[in-house]
Amino acid sequence: MGRGLSDIAAAPCLKVEALSKRFRVNGHHISALEEVSFEVRSGEVLGILGPSGCGKTTLLNIIAGFLPHDGGRVMMDRRPVTGPGPERGVVFQEDALFPWLTVAENVGFGLRNGDGKAGRRVKVERMLEMVGLQGYGHYLPRAISGGMKQRVALARVLVLRPAALLMDEPFAALDAQTRADMHELLISLQRRLEQTVVFVTHDLEEAIKLADRVLVMQKSPGRIRRDFAVGLPRPRNLDSLEFLELKRSMYESLCGQEPGIPAGG
Numbered sequence: 001m002g003r004g005l006s007d008i009a010a011a012p013c014l015k016v017e018a019l020s021k022r023f024r025v026n027g028h029h030i031s032a033l034e035e036v037s038f039e040v041r042s043g044e045v046l047g048i049l050g051p052s053g054c055g056k057t058t059l060l061n062i063i064a065g066f067l068p069h070d071g072g073r074v075m076m077d078r079r080p081v082t083g084p085g086p087e088r089g090v091v092f093q094e095d096a097l098f099p100w101l102t103v104a105e106n107v108g109f110g111l112r113n114g115d116g117k118a119g120r121r122v123k124v125e126r127m128l129e130m131v132g133l134q135g136y137g138h139y140l141p142r143a144i145s146g147g148m149k150q151r152v153a154l155a156r157v158l159v160l161r162p163a164a165l166l167m168d169e170p171f172a173a174l175d176a177q178t179r180a181d182m183h184e185l186l187i188s189l190q191r192r193l194e195q196t197v198v199f200v201t202h203d204l205e206e207a208i209k210l211a212d213r214v215l216v217m218q219k220s221p222g223r224i225r226r227d228f229a230v231g232l233p234r235p236r237n238l239d240s241l242e243f244l245e246l247k248r249s250m251y252e253s254l255c256g257q258e259p260g261i262p263a264g265g
């Protein structure tokens with residue numbers, strides 16, 4: 001039996017299975033992640049929401065392949081993750097641009113020589129346009145704003161067309177208006193590229209605004225408390241009754257005011 005297109009589209013892109021992670025601090029082990037399991041489908045936007053210290057960064061770093069884990073496994077397109085790879089692109093909270101390279105050189109940095117100089121330039125130009133930075137290619141990072149730097153950081157990763165985009169509180173350092181602009185940009189890019197996205201945040205509204213699904217985590221040890229499907233139409237109205245209802249349920253889940261409901265059901 002051949003597989004239909006819809007089967008392929010629904011296939012999990014990323015699978016996290018019974019993941020656990022301990023850190024040794026002052027001779028004691030602390031359990032940062034315990035039995036964390038979930039799947040992300042291709043083209044899905046998954047938000048991971050939780051209080052500070054619940055293990056969000058640890059989880060993302062393990063998925064990115066930057067950090068080893070103790071138990072369980074991470075599968076990316078059916079292959080176990082054993083280290084960093086080009087199919088997983090990471091955007092951090094603090095911009096990590098090379099200060100001595102221009103915006104265009106930063107965006108083109110990861111492109112392979114195989115593309116040829118002209119091919120690379122076309123890809124970079126197209127990507128700069130997609131993130132609204134056409135005309136800024138020759139600027140140095142120090143000459144552009146924080147929001148623009150995050151656009152460059154996003155462009156630099158997306159130009160490599162990763163299967164999954166991983167983001168660790170990428171907009172937390174930005175002011176409210178810039179953050180709202182970045183949300184809009186991310187959603188439009190995600191639609192255009194059908195990009196699979198996993199982002200972590202401690203911001204409830206950000207999670208509901210961006211994600212198709214939100215996993216709420218709890219701390220000590222870091223676990224998934226609940227899996228919320230966000231079925232709201234886009235663009236999302238932050239004042240709608242449905243948005244506020246969901247925000248309230250998630251808030252209660254975050255504060256532990258409801259019994260834990262197993263995720264993934």
Ligand SMILES: Nc1ncnc2c1ncn2[C@@H]1O[C@H](COP(=O)(O)OP(=O)(O)O)[C@@H](O)[C@H]1O
Binds near residue numbers: 023024030053058
């Ligand atoms: N390298 C490390 N060494 C020891 N403990 C760590 C290390 N990294 C994280 N932790 C601990 O693991 C827990 C989860 O941290 P983290 O993943 O940074 O949480 P979050 O990103 O949700 O704020 C915290 O208790 C933190 O102190």
Ligand SMILES: [Mg+2]
Binds near residue numbers: 056057058
């Ligand atoms: Mg963190």
